[in-house]
Amino acid sequence: MNIFQTRLPGCLVIEPDVHADARGFFYEAWNAARFAAHGLPAQFVQHNVSRSQRGVLRGLHYQWPGNPQGKLVCVLEGEVYDVAVDLRQDSPTFGQHVAAILSAGNRRQFWIPEGFAHGFLVLSETALVSYLCTAPYDRASDCALRWNDARLAIDWPLAQVQLSDKDANAPFLDAIPPECLPRCLP
Numbered sequence: 001m002n003i004f005q006t007r008l009p010g011c012l013v014i015e016p017d018v019h020a021d022a023r024g025f026f027y028e029a030w031n032a033a034r035f036a037a038h039g040l041p042a043q044f045v046q047h048n049v050s051r052s053q054r055g056v057l058r059g060l061h062y063q064w065p066g067n068p069q070g071k072l073v074c075v076l077e078g079e080v081y082d083v084a085v086d087l088r089q090d091s092p093t094f095g096q097h098v099a100a101i102l103s104a105g106n107r108r109q110f111w112i113p114e115g116f117a118h119g120f121l122v123l124s125e126t127a128l129v130s131y132l133c134t135a136p137y138d139r140a141s142d143c144a145l146r147w148n149d150a151r152l153a154i155d156w157p158l159a160q161v162q163l164s165d166k167d168a169n170a171p172f173l174d175a176i177p178p179e180c181l182p183r184c185l186p
């Protein structure tokens, strides 16, 4: 397993060891002991799966104050442009983002810690996105941030996107009161 730092401390790109043979391939998507040895969560409590067609953009979402979620994201079919935004108001990288191309082909995983907003844009015909979460869904704490907020300057690779109503009307960062923004966890 290779782990790559990104320009946002805490956000990591992980390349699992892939065992290929004449039948296909096998890899361990998560292993508690191995992840713990790298300081990654040894416990997840929820596994999410979503399928979307090209141009669908889901995000940018985060949970706060209840049940902030760390996420281990991977793509089982297709390809997505995956984005994490540091929303921890006391972080030196507040408001900054990092993006990674995740695909069934590159088998890359993206570890996104608590306090970050997460979103992805589907680049392939369809994409099946699978992600483990360190905390359960908490509808009361489910928050959204506008995907095309100029302050974030995310260079989404498709001009036309399909959004949920929630995401199309999500607030801009400047409009989110401080008490609704995450803080660095102790």
Ligand SMILES: Cc1cn([C@H]2C[C@H](O)[C@@H](COP(=O)(O)OP(=O)(O)O[C@H]3O[C@H](C)C(=O)[C@H](O)[C@H]3O)O2)c(=O)[nH]c1=O
Residues within 6 Å of the ligand: 048, 050, 058, 059, 061, 062, 071, 118, 119, 120, 136, 137, 164
């Ligand atoms: C997130 C979630 C949603 N739901 C229900 C609520 C809605 O009735 C339906 C669709 O929810 P939503 O439109 O929020 O789904 P996404 O737009 O894919 O949201 C996700 O998108 C970005 C990429 C994320 O990282 C989050 O995990 C999550 O916010 O599933 C649940 O029952 N459990 C859940 O954990």
